[in-house]
Amino acid sequence: MAATYRISGHGRLPQTKTARFSFDGRSFAGVEGDTLASALLANGVHLVGRSFKYHRPRGILSAGAEEPNALVQIERDAARKTPNVRATVQELYDGLTAHSQNRWPSLAFDVGAASDRAGGMFSAGFYYKTFMWPKAAWKALYEPRIRAAAGLGVAPDQPDPDHYASRFAHCDVLVLGGGAAGIAAALAAAETGVRVILCDEQAEFGGSLRFEAGASVDGANGWAWAQASVAKLAAMDNVRVLPRTTAFGYYAQNFVGLVERVSDHLARPGDGLPRERLWQVRARRVILATGSIERHMVFADNDRPGVMLASAARTYLNHYGVAVGRNVGVYTANDTAYAAAIDLKKAGINIAAIVDLRDNPSSPAVDEARALGIEVNHGRAVIRAGGKLRVSSMTIQPKAGGGERTIPVDAILMSSGWTPSVHLFSQSRGKVAFDDATKRFLPGTYAQDCVSVGACNGTDDVTAAVDEAYAAGEKAAREFGGKAVKSVRPKAASTESFAGNMLGAAPGAGADMIVKAFVDFQNDVTAKDIRLAVKEGMRSIEHVKRFTTTGMATDQGKTSNMHGLAIAAETLGKEIPEVGLTTFRAPYTPVTFGAIVNHGRGALFDPTRKTATHAWAEAHGAVFEDVGQWKRAWYFPKAGEDMHAAVNRECVTVRKSAGLFDASTLGKIEVVGPDAAKFMELLYTNPWEKLDAGRCRYGIMLREDGFIYDDGVVGRLAPDRFHVTTTTGGAARVMNHMEDYLQTEFPHLNVWLTSISEQWAVIAVQGPNSRKIIEPLVEGIDMSDEAMPHMSVREGTICGVPTRLFRMSFTGDRGFEVNVPADYGQAVWEALWAEGQKHGACAYGTETMHVLRAEKGYIIVGQDTDGTVTPNDAGLDWAIGKKKTDFVGIRGLTRPDLVAAGRKQLVGLKTKDPKTVLEEGAQIVADPKQPVPMKMIGHVTSSYWSENCGRSIAMAVVADGRAMMGKTLHVPMPSGVIEVEVCSPVFFDEKGGRLNG
Template identity: 75%
Template sequence: MSGANRIKGKGRLTPARTLRFTFDGKTLSAIEGDTLASALIANGIHLTGRSFKYHRPRGMLSAGPEEPNALMDVSRDASRRTPNVRATVQEVFDGLRATSQNRWPSLAFDIGGLNNLASPFFAAGFYYKTFMWPKAAWKKVYEPIIRAAAGLGVAPSEPDPDHYANHNVYCDVLVIGGGAAGLSAALAAAHAGAQVILCDEQPETGGAFHHETGAFLDGVPGWDWAQAATAELRAMDNVRVLTRTTAFGYQAQNHVALVERVTEHLANPDSALPRERLWQVRARQVVIATGAIERHMVFANNDRPGIMLASAARTFLNHFGVAVGSKVGVYTACDSAWAAAFDLRQAGVSVPAIVDVRPDPDPALLARARELGIEVLAGQAVLDTSGSLRVKSMKVGKASGGSTRDIPVDALIMSAGWTPSVHMYSQSRGKVVWDEASQRFLPGRHVQDCVSIGACNGVDDLGETIAGAAKAGHLAAKAAGSKVRKSWSAPKSASAPSWAGSMMGSAGGAGAETTVKAFVDFQNDVTAKDIRLAVREGMHSIEHVKRFTTNGMATDQGKTSNIHGLAIAAEMLDKPLPQVGLTTFRAPYTPVTFGAIVNHSRGDLFDPTRRTPMHGWEEAHGAVFEDVGQWKRAWYYPRAGEDMHQAVNRECRTVRESAGMFDATTLGKIEVVGPDAAEFLNLMYTNGWDKLQPGRCKYGIMLREDGFIYDDGVVGRMAEDRFHVTTTTGGAPRVMHHMEDYLQTEFPHLRVWLTSTTEQWAVIAIQGPRAREIIAPLVEGIDLSNEAMPHMSVREGRICGVPTRLFRMSFTGEAGFEVNVPADYGEAVWKALWARAEPMGACAYGTETMHVLRAEKGYIIVGQDTDGTVTPDDAGLNWAVAKKKPDFVGIRGMKRPDLLTPERKQLVGLLTKDPNTVLEEGAQVVADPNQSVPMTMIGHVTSSYWSENCGRSIAMGVVAGGRSLKGKTLYVPMPERTIEVEVTDTVFIDKEGVRLNG
């Protein structure tokens, strides 16, 4: 046997399977199947850490994922260290190293414990008041101290050597929770023919049967029935059982995220196995069977090590075979704690007294207590406890006053009732409702295809739970479309003793009125006094109380504390508890590692890398690449001896003098098709589209509702009911989402279909005076003359024998064509065009040259010359806004008075007085360089380049009232000097647009 507190004959672990682990450097023994918590208690250790704010000694409160206290730093070697691991969840493996947190120099003697003496100065909300003054002290004094003190564990600094997996899976029925309810629902659904996934966060299924020993199903103990049911499910082809798997997030359309701990319990895991696996499940139906969470009692010094939930003590005893103490006191407002007392006493543990705040407990309970020789103190309360690093005694008396009595104990178990675990239901956007009869919040109307069953739905009776779960599983399978093969017969249950069925006790506990520390939220050191102070300070919303006190904001997200905080606030406000409301339950249900979320997306795989079909050719011809979103784009093509500026200058000259080839594949492309396609574009863009003829193109501007520019691009009408829409490279996904969102929510009556075709087309831009000459011999079926195909036209034909959509358009101001061909032919067509272009003196050019050339013509780039606060008028694009259209997205926002004032920042050209000075993008613009600091900024530089074609620097910027300042001198203050600039028009070359026609 391992550990002094192991009880022979108790528990379900095999004593012969021993393990070794260390805690704070001390080597200890455990049994295979132990959690770190059960192994520590078996070795007589209750002190496991220190609280966040006051550094008070803390031990295990629970035996499950709701644990707020026993958070450990766990490692298997120097490179594999994880902070803030819940000891009640972490399984012991041979060689595990656990270290306590938030203490120095040791756990028993912690200098931070001085905070406890200063606790009167750290009342709720003290940080909101203390750190506001003096303002100058924040950066130098407050922030460094707060950052040093923040958190419980220390984040690892070494790279994570493990790998993680991601699996997307579909099923008919997802069952969350492997207790009696979840197993019954899964069996019923599976026998009905549904594809079923059952997940449970524990290593074994069974739920409450881990601690409950008085329930029988078909004459079999509940635990044995659960294991047999699980074996039956595992043997079925249409079922997947996932243990050690937590459902932590319930998103829209029945998308549920699960995280599986694959190797966290293994001493020497196979390197081929992932450490954790993220399951992204899309289910037709979801069955929520998440049970209930026991609440603690609120009384003075209820946080000492050795004080824990009654269900935890019962789990440690009945499942792990470990007694939480040799002399265990019981404090309760609920029948279920009596069962824990009886189990302990029958195992040979001394139980000095059961203290029940209720004046008249069930006579059957009283009789059983007398039979076992346990004293019962009904109508009384635990008023205080003593002990330093472990509880030593409990002070008992009537809450109303009078004589008290000290009872020696080395552990104290408690129960204030049970709270249905409605977290998954709440995440599904369901609204909980208050059940007056049972005094608890329960799931209301389900807004997604899901159902809550068992204890999480307020069902207390075991027989009723199983029958209801079987029916729910059967109906879920049917709703998922399964053709029912056969029905599953639910087992007959002999209900557990009556005390196990009571799920709701007092919301608080006697002693909550005390002015000493009666803790509500253990991890964040929130007391009942703090909740009351928050209400007195004017926090009448429970959400405000939460933020003022941090109640429920710890890693356990208030699983044990939320209802207590709510009850105390309701009492202070003299309101019924449901009127005060309930805080929001958000994902994740329990903390999830960054590794599980990030998965393979790190290092070279941090972000998907997208390459165009011409990438290989560009790489072979010396292109230097830049990252634009997820795309690798050719930045510039340096020749021998050229730096970037020389290469860009050469490319800029060549395009304007001869021609240039540019890879424009990355531009977003969306096919808008349907009888109402033109009407849809009328609503999405500022322009009008009804009169655009097939074969013609138009530049379009898309706004947000507030009237600011969202994206732009050229749209070609391929047919009466078909448009080819282009977007910016970075804007492609969001524009597609933007369109789809409006189509589905605002304009669902329109007969329109949207398809992203960005990857379908390779795009080659040929720009320059010789562009037509380069492509003409390769094009079939298209007349390229100015008369037949003027600027802003689109034609369909063939090039190099390949189907093409050929656009006559330009982003450089030169005569230009954009060749769209199926992506598979992109490189071949590019090579054929290059074979024509190179002998004519043309060049391949990159994005930097493209930026310079478009700036010379005053063409904007959304996101560079706009910043989310620029309107079409600000950008000088009012000509692209239809004046007679009655409606489009952003029309009302555009008409706000503050967006029409002439003093708004407007896009203008900026020419430095010294032509060789190139402004910095982002540099601020002022009207008076001699004003005192801080200066009044009237704008900033958005684009700035050296223009080889202009022989000088050019720039654009947004300046308040900019158009009225043309010809005026403004100033750009820089660290070394102030630069004079003249406000000009945004077009710096070919103002008449003659070059567009070649």
């Protein structure tokens, strides 16, 4: 099809290179530099999709990221199918294949459009009411059909063959937005030598200069100045320029997430080129130059294909050289739409009429439009658009009513004003403020080191915007040590006027009308829907949003939110600030799973962590289990042994002789500094000030609410140095917990925290012969009971390697934990293994470790605790310093519910039949004959067969458990109800004599 709407002599694209593409199976031609949207419009194609709920015909509304209608599916091959791509952002390349979405059997004839004719049945909130009855119909009827209808595009069903990159970056100044303001700010900062990153979501920098034909900077065309300035910035060593890069999220401490589209615009991506690149940027200051977004007019049937934003039509003409129609109508409450009409008129496009809602508009733009012979109708409203698959007319009348007149058109341009893009500012936790004079929200109270400039700050005039932005860049550079330079501030000028601003539904789009006046295009939300939500009792704008789904589509309400808010406020009889504003959340625009997941898929989806002895364990037949991200030896079966036989043998061997266990996955943290002991006093329940260097202590860490958070053995290496161990699963969170308190609650303490979990391999040698195995290999440490009693730590060497040797036990037998640098872990293990063979020792895995510790009643946080267990519940009151007056959780422990009778307490359970092993997690009842539902008084936390005890053993938390010693309780299981006796949780060596055995 010939490109009948390409206007010769207009636009910036060289029309020498053609790009062929297809849409819904039809072949078209565009030119290099087009977007899919501009190429379709150049070929006279306005119908590009169907709306979500009503399946109404939809066209191209905008020219940027705010597009709610023109969502298409891009297909490179069978594995590369990307749904919901905005045609206004997708760059054209030769061979591009696109399909419309949410229609069947075709775009022009969609049977789903029947829902439009039945629109009265699908008013706002209908889904909350319709699908409640009959109850049985949900699974059989409603849910399958809702799931089938959900979504717009079709998700790919094959693995993604592309790869994605990730980069971390630091800079002094991060400028988000590459329009005139963003470029000016970047220039001012970059010229002083500070590190600058400038990014913009478009392929080319310039922002609104793409369509502002009358803008100039330093006497030159604004667009030409933008391109020259960006080229200058790109040539600087201290500047990184990122086009096609969207800032999607603004997080704490000036951390900003960017997604760069690297190859989606290329017909043949180069070898090794990623599809997208995720940038994680930490900036000393962020300059927000994100501009503003034009709003549409809310009137009946304002969603017809061919109805679009005035700035979009101007962009397609002035940048792409494409006319959006031949006979164009304009509906506005804002001066900027006049500029669009003037540009189109000068390009030879007939402007049928300008309809201005304002009573007496007066500006140079209005005067110029009249001088060009354009009919201007002020004080009037467009009450409906005609046509179906393409707009064919607009019907106007005075605002007061009466005197209808229908004007034939093939496109309608509309503008009700501009909404500053405060999304990223709001994500930074900044508070917006409503400016009553201009009826818009602007940046108010700042929460991070950032500054808003230009249109996003309410500065509409390009001259003032460039001045404001340049000053912000200069200020940031001075504060961050930039060198003084004699720079010449750019002088911008423009004939543009942003006068006029209108929010809400236009006259004629009343609640009583049967026709639909759309506020949110993608989710088919009308002005009537919002009024209905208020009448249904919704008073909060957040509730209105969810009831109607306004602003919940992929465009996140960029064009609709302010209209929806204004209509709700009007219906409630309140001012807009009283109703509030919905929350701006990341991402600013949709981000692909590929960009976020990045390399983390396939074998790297969940990184596999292996200890230093993994290869040895694998060679010796270990069966592994996943513990978090770690591969841990579960048990070491010999020929003919199943798991139970192997674990039984390992348990007996450790008790009779010795066993070697890899405990490297334990979390390890060094707490160092003059105030290290004071810090430990505050983080743990135990006392630490008087613990001698070289001694260890079991420590419990609580949350503020008094519940157990983690536990572990802590060794004091020196007066100012502690070696803290945590549970394997708690390593990262305990480190974060400590850092949080150090930075926010105890910043006066002179302490440093260092995670050393990866640096030390830990080999636990447990059992009566453990000292005999270790002693021949150790130098510089006296391992006698007198010199190194239980709960001691010494530093020396083993096999010539530095070691931190702990005498401690998680089995209840004499035991040691050998800490050596991880690089030497396997070598030291092999030496210990060789010594161990002389004494009949075995290697044992995590299952045996669990059984041995359960025999002694030692808890595992997260298994025997569930986030609601206190030290008293676990029988660990002895670990709370009796004279301590302050530590994290001390006030929580005094809560009435934590000291009340009836709390669940840790106890042991013995089954009446010693061969019966309880199921972990099984519930416990006092009377198995009580009616269903039974009253559950506790549950089994740990349960094993103990070969050393010759019977099953279990631990449980039971209401008033310690008062029930010797009583019989019952555990319902699939095999029947099991009788159990409540007992001490210590099943083996109750007096603890084996610790020195």
